[in-house]
Structure formats: C-alpha cells, structure tokens
C-alpha cells in the first residue's frame with residue numbers, strides 16, 4: 307500500500323507493507339487524515355522518530371477487517387481513533403492512568419500511523435462514529451479529547467478564565483468550556499494585549515513556553531488554577547521564585563475520555579465548522595503540510611480515497627516534505 311513516510315531523506319510517499327489484522331485488531335481503510343502540530347514536527351524532522359515511520363494519527367476510515375476477539379465493531383463501520391496504544395495489562399492501565407502506560411505508543415510517532423491506504427489498530431482504540439457525521443469533524447476526535455481534558459481541572463462555571471494560545475486548540479478549548487456552561491471565558495492570542503495582574507480565577511495554557519506560563523502566572527489571582535494543556539517538544543524554564551508566592555494550583559492534563567470526546571463531536575453548540583480548513587488530495591501533500599504549518603487557526607486535511615485508484619507511480623511523483631533544521 308502507499309503511505310506518507312518519514313525517512314532519513316525527508317518525508318515522502320512510498321510503498322510499504324500493510325500490517326496483518328490480528329485477533330484483537332481492526333484494519334481500517336483510511337478516508338481522511340487531519341494534520342496536527344505533531345505530524346508537522348515529525349515530517350520536518352523536529353520530532354525525531356525511528357525511520358521509516360508512516361505519519362498521521364487524526365483519521366477517519368471504514369473497517370475492512372475485524373479480528374476474532376473484537377467486540378462491538380463490524381466491517382463497514384466508520385471510525386476515528388484514540389492514537390495512544392497501550393498494554394492494557396499493567397497497573398497503570400488497569401487503574402485510571404492508561405495514558406501513562408510505560409509501553410504507550412503514539413500512532414505516527416512510535417508506531418506507523420494513518421496517512422496510508424489502511425491502518426491496523428487494536429480494536430479498543432477504534433471509536434465508531436455516526437454515519438451522518440462529517441468526516442472532517444470525526445477526524446477531530448483526538449484534538450477534542452485533548453482539549454476536553456481541561457474539564458478534569460477544578461474549574462467553576464461562574465469563574466473567570468483565560469485560554470491562552472495562537473491556534474485552533476485554544477479556540478476549541480474555549481468552545482468546549484462554553485458548551486459546558488462556562489460563561490466568562492476569554493480567549494487570548496499571545497502578544498495581543500496585556501492580561502493584567504490577578505485578573506483570573508483560572509488560566510489554560512496551550513502554548514507551553516516560558517513566556518506564556520510567566521504571563522499566565524501573573525494574570526492569575528493568588529490560589530488560582532493554572533492548567534497545562536500544551537506538550538512542548540523540549541523542556542522549558544519556569545521562574546519559580548516569581549510563581550511560588552501566589553500558590554497556584556497547577557494541573558497538567560492529557561486526554562479526556564474518548565467516549566466523552568465523541569459525545570462532544572455531536573454537540574451542536576460547538577462551532578466545529580469554524581476550525582475546518584481545506585481538504586487536500588494526497589498528491590498535494592507538500593502544499594498541504596506547508597499550508598498547515600502557516601495556518602494554526604484551521605485544521606488541514608489530506609483525503610486518501612481520491613488517490614487509491616491512481617497508478618502508484620503517479621501518486622508518488624515529487625512528494626517530499628523537506629527536512630527542517632528548526
């Protein structure tokens with residue numbers, strides 16, 4: 307099958323062997339993949355992965371093969387995925403810390419991902435979607451689960467909060483909070499305007515920089531809640547001397563339950579359409595990645611089905627995302 311693969315020479319379309327469907331797996335024919343910051347980092351080489359590695363983790367597709375142990379899923383079902391594969395046997399997995407499983411592997415980073423004709427995943431990672439749901443919205447399952455994780459923090463709906471960040475994650479987080487009754491949410495673009503001092507009861511950071519956390523600590527009232535929602539690629543510095551006197555409650559959050567995220571996808575009060583960017587054909591992978599890199603406000607997608615009928619040589623012409631030194 308053809309797949310978009312990070313290699314030592316860059317990221318390019320190439321031919322890879324399709325995985326076989328084990329007893330606890332489903333094989334999914336991929337129709338649409340959303341591009342996120344992680345994919346851009348892998349494609350450019352900023353996030354190092356073992357090569358070759360098939361990219362992509364935010365996808366929608368149809369099940370074409372079902373293992374003998376699979377429950378509740380059938381051939382033809384439309385699904386999206388939880389991209390974190392874990393052992394489901396260790397203490398953390400059997401407790402409530404599955405995403406901290408020592409054997410956790412992320413699709414498109416630690417194991418092969420979804421920008422391919424098909425992908426094979428453990429059945430528990432597949433989440434069936436309603437037929438009527440727009441594929442572009444369905445492909446937002448993982449970012450919605452990531453943003454909805456802020457609801458784990460001790461935030462009050464009558465409290466004043468700020469969501470800090472450049473892109474669609476900040477906007478999506480604010481929309482999810484408003485859908486849950488939070489009335490006093492301000493979404494702030496970095497460098498837009500000063501946040502003030504002691505202004506907010508809680509602050510949600512989606513940037514993960516030294517500067518963003520310093521600004522948010524300043525704008526929070528003493529004892530306020532600082533929610534860490536970003537996953538910076540590299541360690542960042544914190545000025546603890548400035549932060550300690552206000553004794554903030556600091557909450558790092560990872561994912562909400564994916565069942566909860568799926569319910570949110572169907573919530574008509576959330577304007578998912580405002581986050582949707584263009585759908586690129588697979589032979590436009592280079593412009594798709596470039597456009598996604600410079601457009602943090604909208605999600606860009608690559609459609610897989612449009613090229614599955616083309617000859618392989620045509621599909622693979624000139625498809626290489628150059629490495630970056632950043």
Ligand SMILES: [Zn+2]
Pocket residue numbers: 342343344363364448449
């Ligand atoms: Zn993602």
Ligand SMILES: [Zn+2]
Pocket residue numbers: 392393394395396397398399407408409
């Ligand atoms: Zn585990």
